[in-house]
Amino acid sequence: MIRKTRLFTPGPTPLLPAAQFAMAAADIHHRTPEFRALYTKVLAQLKDFVGTKNDVIILSSSGSGAMEAAVSNLTSPGDRVLVLSAGKFGERWSALAKAFGCEVDLITEPYGKTFDFDKVKAALKIETRAVFVQANETSTGARHDMVKLGQLLKDAHSEALLIVDGITGLGTTELDMDATGIDVLIGGSQKAVMIPPGLSYLAVSQRAWDRMESTYNPRYYFDLRKERKNAKNGESAYTPAVALIAALGAALDWIAQQAATPENPAGNLVEGRRKLVDNAEMIAEMTREAMKALGFKLFSDAPGAAATAVLAPEGVDSGVIVKGLKSTFAAIITNGQGEMKGQIFRIAHLGFFDYMDTIALIGAIEQVVVKSIPTLGAKFGDGLIAAQNVYANWKPKA
């Protein structure tokens, strides 16, 4: 039987064809008017994508490079910072802050949970210089409420910068940086923007730019002020990932076109972004309902729309489902990370997934579990019917 490889992973995600064509055609030098026009356009598009009037910086690195840049540019050794951690990526913030000499106050919640904001309020000190958090914790599927957190910091008149890893929050949650009061919002290329790994971006508030005037942790390649200065002239400080930037421009054009009208065929990026989020929300809901109907339990009680983490039944290794999907259908989902390996499996919804992909995956999961996990008691159609009902009753929010 023919099998088509399909990614259902929360990064890298499936590539947008228009972005692949743009990459293939990006045979341009980076110190030319052509590149400057492209770079200037993409930086402006990113502002709409993240909802800010402030400057956005693109870095040639995976998402963790932008996380490191946020720490190295915005803290000094000995700074007190608050890290909110409930998964593998939260742990990365803590490790990074320690690596740069920060005094870390840590709020942890068990994997799969979100935060109790009363605890956050109690942990916030006058001296807290920054709060680090994920908008969406990809390792557990949990979504954390950035609107509440932003409001909490505003109400506390805190000097702390709110630094958000939005790498899978962007494109799956309505995250308007300026309205939410986020000081640094980080994204990555291989997630909702549907292009290959290799680029990260950070939107930086005026407060955060001001903070950089006095912080003194070491930085060189990831010096945000240097990048900002060059970006004003349409350039980056070093050789940029030209092809990925061309791909990003094409992907953001495509997102804008999702909100095209006959009067405005180019569409609108803010509206298009809302449609992308609504799409992820819908297929996440289809997936959650399907998994429950098949007899599974969800891992997180605050599930987001980037990826759904599903618990393997008692006594069953989640690898059975991951491997079964791969060997039978060449469909790639992910196992749990670290100590969650074997306990959960994760299905992505962010970026270029639609109704058809989702229905097909649910059908394939039915094939795998009916054959390999008879103790679950699932029957063909249980998951599909639940998903069909979600689709039929979905009220688009955008």
Ligand SMILES: *Cc1c(COP(=O)(O)O)cnc(C)c1O
């Ligand atoms: C993917 C991801 C990252 C970045 O990981 P890289 O491998 O460095 O791109 C960071 N945070 C979250 C929440 C992610 O999903």
